[in-house]
Amino acid sequence: MMMSPDTSPVRASARALDELRPLSIETGYTRYAEGSVLIRAGGTHVLCNASVLDKVPPFLKGRGQGWVTAEYGMLPRATHTRGDREAARGKQSGRTQEIQRLIGRSLRAVFDLQALGERTLHLDCDVLQADGGTRCASITGAWVAAALAVRGLLDGGAIAADPIRDSVAAVSVGLVGGVPMLDLDYGEDSGCDADVNVVMTGAGGYVEVQGTAEGLAFERATLDRLLDLARDGIARLASLQREALQRPA
Amino acid sequence: MMMSPDTSPVRASARALDELRPLSIETGYTRYAEGSVLIRAGGTHVLCNASVLDKVPPFLKGRGQGWVTAEYGMLPRATHTRGDREAARGKQSGRTQEIQRLIGRSLRAVFDLQALGERTLHLDCDVLQADGGTRCASITGAWVAAALAVRGLLDGGAIAADPIRDSVAAVSVGLVGGVPMLDLDYGEDSGCDADVNVVMTGAGGYVEVQGTAEGLAFERATLDRLLDLARDGIARLASLQREALQRPA
Amino acid sequence: MMMSPDTSPVRASARALDELRPLSIETGYTRYAEGSVLIRAGGTHVLCNASVLDKVPPFLKGRGQGWVTAEYGMLPRATHTRGDREAARGKQSGRTQEIQRLIGRSLRAVFDLQALGERTLHLDCDVLQADGGTRCASITGAWVAAALAVRGLLDGGAIAADPIRDSVAAVSVGLVGGVPMLDLDYGEDSGCDADVNVVMTGAGGYVEVQGTAEGLAFERATLDRLLDLARDGIARLASLQREALQRPA
Amino acid sequence: MMMSPDTSPVRASARALDELRPLSIETGYTRYAEGSVLIRAGGTHVLCNASVLDKVPPFLKGRGQGWVTAEYGMLPRATHTRGDREAARGKQSGRTQEIQRLIGRSLRAVFDLQALGERTLHLDCDVLQADGGTRCASITGAWVAAALAVRGLLDGGAIAADPIRDSVAAVSVGLVGGVPMLDLDYGEDSGCDADVNVVMTGAGGYVEVQGTAEGLAFERATLDRLLDLARDGIARLASLQREALQRPA
């Protein structure tokens, strides 16, 4: 996938600096969810299930609109060393909550909640294997799962108009050893100087930009270059999302 | 797999009464765990990861022996309707704790904890899709994951002697509409009169027998017939476990 | 109570192998519960209180039937060494939850929940002193407490027909030093090779069979012998339960 | 016990205004605790167990002194209507914590923690049946349980000198319908205008005075009268505590 001529000596994976990891989006991965997707971005594998629930949170009751929300989890041994099971420890970490809030906001940004009707689209993103970029893969996969669930609602006549206004996808970009690059894997991410998670619509609008200096603060020019890389990466992700939806389930 | 001549009209799946569901054991499913297995028993899919941890629980410190333990989880949308995420709710249900205690006890029954040395073998069993019998599939898969992790310890010279004395596997049997049958799926399990989860070693010894009357109390003769079915089913499971370990990873 | 001619040299208590511990069932032990029983099985003392609550769990609302459920607890110093207070630690252990689920299932197995009407019978089993077999004593005592509470409902005209179809009682059996024996005390239980908790109705049907190999796996013949012992023990328990109910309160 | 000539028409129980409820202190109630007492003050029954633990809290480590602490609980059906089980709800109520802190402080007031040595005396006070005054009965009973545990330490040679400087006991007094009275039961307590829990040493010194206006604020003269009643009641309690310790176990 995506063979780039200027293969970079910089990256352990021999990817070009502006090259996404091999991405696959497997639809219908589990049987019961209204939309189910296993997204694999290189070694990062996330199971994204969309559930249609006939209820809305209390603050929306009786207002004739729907809600889109997300929960995120990482299996204890998705990573190099085993992490605590959050259910056993009795609470979700700050990181988990931060990520699931981000996924929910990102999805809502492309939904017409009125058109969804008084129901909740609940996205569960569970990381089976983690090699960096799990929040971005979750958003990209969750949108496909959501689109599948919405297709079911449309096909079944539960809603008349498509509540999805655009696609949404996410990618991380970062400065590694002073070099800007696209779609960091775990090795790149853990040693980077700065990384930015970018969430954009299919039409190229920004939904979220979350940039963090890991070591020293970064310059405006660096940010500009990283945003360029992200924009091009997300255009390719949006195209792969569309392809996944066009394949027979 | 396992075509039985006397295919039963009783079962929705057209399986014979003494027929296991199609079973596959995929080793090396994830990349980082010391042993990783995706076990599929019909529509029940469980990811079993074995982690080797260089520590033991406090009550075993300095006693020169190891420990084997397990945790169990079900992804929120593994089932027909979405269940609460235990990490979000802040605690594991009684059912979850009961199952993970059972998995741990079952594995320990075939381990020589002295030979394991002062380390913990931690089994994580996460249900990706649930169609009945998740605790049994977890035990059967977890043993294979544990065996893979132990093989790594032996190959790497960390331990000298194999701490695994025998295989262990589990299956459910039940009385459905008055008919004893093997390896219940969700539809059979939710309507059964009695079900028994049986955990046995490869040599045919009992590790656990957990029988429950769902409706009326059951007779000794019923229990005997169910235990017969379980014994034969587990013999086949033990054979499939061995095959899985002989395949190249 | 129950002097057996073949008094065994095997047991520290000089009990015969098929002999129950001295059992007493004191009704009316506390004043406010609709049914209150202090059951003493040797050194194991459990206070079983039955409360009648005019509500049912959410999943049963408006379905015109009742519910029977149980909670279990052990006072911190019921045992040889003080255990943590679960209320102070902030959660019930897996063991506690497993036991209270077992008690609830066992009681429900002999109840006609329709005949109970839309109310809950809540059993609280609190162990004041523990010398093995607390879950079995809890079930045996809880049934008597439940029967007392139901008698009150019948006497008061709250229900017309007795919702209790049969009695239910439980006993542990085990293999100690290779010898099958009935009704293990703590010393026997902690050193046994296998133990089975058996829950049966007064009519002799099985409600639960929970057998566990503590050391090596056990044979089918062992299981058969243990089930024989349990059947006879439970017949005696059922008779003692009936006597307790016939005594003036 | 305590027949008073001026039997009062005011009290439902026909007790005199300055009369304690019938009090019994049964020692050796459970088998394993180093000191075990069932105290019954009228319909209030509290099991007080004293455990000797060979450790001290972190803030006392290595300081060559001991600690005395308490935990309190009420069985769910100790009262007229069933209360939540704190272990199931996942936390102790504010009331529970307030009471157990009070019991601990009261006991420590009569202990020489240096003489106790580097160990903890842990008092568990569990209310089996509640008819008012459970915190006072807990203190009075806990002191006897503590004294029994200390006697064991002295008899066994673990400590050389008695760390108990005096006895401690508690009683409630209150203004009911404008009339000051001693040792309120639940009916009196729930309708009173003011109640005061008083904790005093055998020598008559104050350890705690906790007075609360339930309706209108009360006068200094009322407080004085209530403190007089409490002083006399506690003198009788102290005498009953001494008697309990002199009985053969």
Added chain:
Amino acid sequence: MMMSPDTSPVRASARALDELRPLSIETGYTRYAEGSVLIRAGGTHVLCNASVLDKVPPFLKGRGQGWVTAEYGMLPRATHTRGDREAARGKQSGRTQEIQRLIGRSLRAVFDLQALGERTLHLDCDVLQADGGTRCASITGAWVAAALAVRGLLDGGAIAADPIRDSVAAVSVGLVGGVPMLDLDYGEDSGCDADVNVVMTGAGGYVEVQGTAEGLAFERATLDRLLDLARDGIARLASLQREALQRPA
């Protein structure tokens, strides 16, 4: 403030034994609360906010009366050494719960809950800086915040009659080095022999008296002297509360 001629050599602060710490009550400290007060008693600073909520606790629903309740917190670095943040630790300490229950009871003692109507007055007392006596300052300040909130309800016509029957205030008194003194600061409190927290109405009635022997038990005469000191101190506090309410906001 309050220059006393007989300045005491006993107190580090050179205060007279019967002298309050300099007290200021700043109303309108925050913008949104219906009543907001920053009370400073020497180095103890507590922000007391009163919120009017249009709901009552479940046990009062539909009974046409209101409720007054309080919560208390201490900022982690209000004290000499940083304490845990209770929200991060996941529970309120026993001390916190004891204090907030005391504040709530104290305020309710002077409220006509019928006249308040079916609404809740919720007092939040948050200690910004702690130099002893935080519970007393909380009560004294909370009453002023409550009075401001009630004034708003009266001015806005939400209620017709003033539900506040009297003022309420609190002070600590104690025996330090054998000397009775008023309004202990942290240094005095941590070394005292006995301390009593006294809550009284403006009319001089007792609402709460909470006396504790820190070292040896104390005599009745000591208690009497401490109650005298408290009475006079509270009279001055009541006067300062009235002044604060008369100042323009």
Added chain:
Amino acid sequence: MMMSPDTSPVRASARALDELRPLSIETGYTRYAEGSVLIRAGGTHVLCNASVLDKVPPFLKGRGQGWVTAEYGMLPRATHTRGDREAARGKQSGRTQEIQRLIGRSLRAVFDLQALGERTLHLDCDVLQADGGTRCASITGAWVAAALAVRGLLDGGAIAADPIRDSVAAVSVGLVGGVPMLDLDYGEDSGCDADVNVVMTGAGGYVEVQGTAEGLAFERATLDRLLDLARDGIARLASLQREALQRPA
């Protein structure tokens, strides 16, 4: 402060689009913290306390370096309507955790943790009153508190070299009604189309950029304009931080 000629008709506060809210930084606000600051940005008031703790988190033990971390809280009635007290509810919200993680990362970005030595600088940011931008005010104030604490360490000789490499401050910028503006208050923030929280060093490097589309996705040009506004605003904040440190405490 900061009178801008082009006062905007767009803003309710009549501020210019590129104008900060009146900002005050009061040092020494509480007595015990090693650094204490009350920062007021318009109606947003945050108490920032820096504590020096002689320990580091477990993952840093024995590595000769320090740590900087933060906790954030909002008093229940800091806002228009009362929010739950997180300590009472038993957990910190996802929003709280997200903010405190951001504050900690932002501070660490300008610290040389080696130079700090094996100790922790713990920042507590507690919002007394909230009118938008509380996370930004927390970062800006926390840096001043941290600098005061570090000054104490330097003055006392605990460390030889200043571990602070630069200042750090934060501001929010947003698109309100299509108009980019600086330092949103609550009214502006709750109705904005997009907002970006920007954290920058005194030297003008980016530490964090967190942009979120609240309604429609935003354009790159919008992001650029917002980043320009933030850069200028933060330059002014950095100057105010320096001034605050130069004032006598």
